[in-house]
Amino acid sequence: MIQESQKDRSILVKFDHVGLSYDGVADILSDVDMVIRDGDFRFLTGPSGAGKTSLLKMIYLAQRPSTGAVTLFGENVNQMPREQLPLMRRRIGVVFQEFRLLEHLTAFENVALPMRVQGVNQNEYAQDVTELLTWVGLGDRIFALPETLSGGEKQRVALARALVAKPDLILADEPTGNVDPIMGERIMRLLVELNRLGTAVIVATHDLDLVRRMKKNILRLKGGRLTLHGPLKERTHKPAAGQDQGAAASRSAMGAG
C-alpha cells in the first residue's frame, strides 16, 4: 500500500495510522488514515478541540506525528531532517483564522514574503503579487499596513500570500472565523475558484452551514478520530436552529481565538 502511494504522483498527502499525543497526555489524534489527491477539495470539520488544527499542523510541518507515518508529495516526513523542511513548506500555502500577517510590512510585502524567503528577485514577482492582490479584490490597498485593514481584507492578503509561490496544496484553518459572513462567503468562493484551477484545498471549519452549501467532500474529526470520509448528507430541513448553532459556534471560536 505504501509502495503504491509512492508511485502514485497524484497523492499529495497520505496519513497512515497517524496519532498525536503531547508527552503522555491524552491523545489529540489517533489512528488517522487519509489521502489527499491533486485537485481535491476537502472540508475538515468537527467540534472545537477535535484536533483539526493539529492535523493541519502535521501537514504544514509544524508538528511531528507521535505514531504512524505522514507522507507529503511522496516523501515520508517523520524523519525528514530540518534542512529539508523549508522546501516542503514552499509547496504548501497556509491561511489562518488569525491571519498571521507581519504587521510592519505592507500588503504587498506580506504577499511577497514567500518569494523573498526563497531569494527570488523582486522584479520577478512584483507583477504576480500585484495581480494576486487585485484578484482578491485589494488592488487599491497594495501599500496598506495590516493595521489599517479590516478582518476580511487581512484574510484576503493572507490568502494571496498563501498562493504567491504557486503551491500544490492550500490549507485554511478556520479562514472565515474572524471575518463577517458575507466576507466569509467571498473568501470561500475564492478557495473554490482556486480549486477549480487545479490546486488542492483543505479547509478546517466548524461552520456546517457553509460546508453544506459548498457541497464538497468532508473529513470529520471527532475525539481525535476521523469518523466520516465523504460528502456530508443533505439533512432534512432544520434550517433556523442549524444556522443559529453555526453562528453561535463561530462567535465562541472568535472569543477563544
Add this chain to the structure above:
Amino acid sequence: MGETMEKPLDGSALVPTKRRPLLPEAGAAGAPLITVIAVISFLACMSLAGFFLVRQAAQEWTSDLTGSITVQIISNSPADISRQTDAAAAILRTTSGVVSVKVYSLDERRKLLEPWLGQAEISDDLPVPGIIAVKVQKALRKDLSGLRSQLAEIAPGAVVDDHGVWNDSLAASARTGQILAFGIFLMIMLAAIAVIIYAARAGLAANKEIIDVLHLVGASDEFVAAEVQRRFFLLGLRGAVMGLALAILVLLFAGWALQGVEPSGYFLPAIRNQSGTLFWLIIVPLLMCTVAAFSAKRTVMRALAGRWSQ
C-alpha cells in the same frame, strides 16, 4: 476604498519600493542595546588606546636612550679627572660610530649635583666625576667592548654607562602595561559577545511570531539567521561608531589638556603624537560589528537547530 491608493496597479511601478527588514529595526532591545554597545566600544577603544600609547611611549623612551651612552670619569684627584676626561673625549671623537661628543664643564657638573648638595659652594678639592654625553649609532651601542678597552688604557677611571638597567626595566614595565591593556581589551570584547548572545536570544523570543511565519512560508534557518545577523551587524556598527567617536574626542581632549604640562608627563610625547593610535582604533567598530553579526548568527542557528519545525 480608493482613498489609500498610493501607486498605480502596474507591477513595474512596485519594483523600486524599499525592502524593509523582516525583523523590526528598533525592537524593544534596539536603543538600550546600541547604548550598551557604544559604552563597551568606548571602553574597548580606551583600552586599545592605552595599549598603543604605552607601546609608543616605551619606544620613544628607549630610542632616546639607546642612541646615547654616558662616559663618567671617576678618580680621587680633580686634576686627574680633567686630564682623563680630555683624553677620553679625544678618543671618542675619533671612534667610528660616534655621532657627537659633549663634555660637561665643571660648572655644568656642579649644577647636576645641586639637587643633592644644595647651592652651597662646592670645594675645588671635591672630585666631581667627569661626564661625557655621547650620541652613538646603533651598531656601536650594541658592542661597546672595544671602546671600553680603548678607554681603559688611557683613562682608567672611565666608566661607560649604556643605560642598560634603565632600558631593561622600562621595557619590562611597558610590556606589563601593554599586556594589561590588551587583557582588558579582550575582557571587554568578551563582555560584548555575551551581551550580543543575550540580546539575540531575547530577540528570538520577542520576535517568535515573525520567525514562525517566516518558517511557515518556507524560510530556511539560514535565511532567518541572516536577517538577525544583518540586524545585529547594523546595531553593532552604530553603537561602535558612537563609542569610537566619543573615545577619539576624549583622547584628543586629553592630548590638548596635557599640552602645557611639558616636562613631567611620561606619556606626553605619545599623546601629542597620537594620529597613529587613533587610526588603529578603527579596529574597534570593525571588530564589534563582525563579532555582533557572527555571535548573533551562531546563537540563532543553534537555537533553531534544536526544533524540528517552527
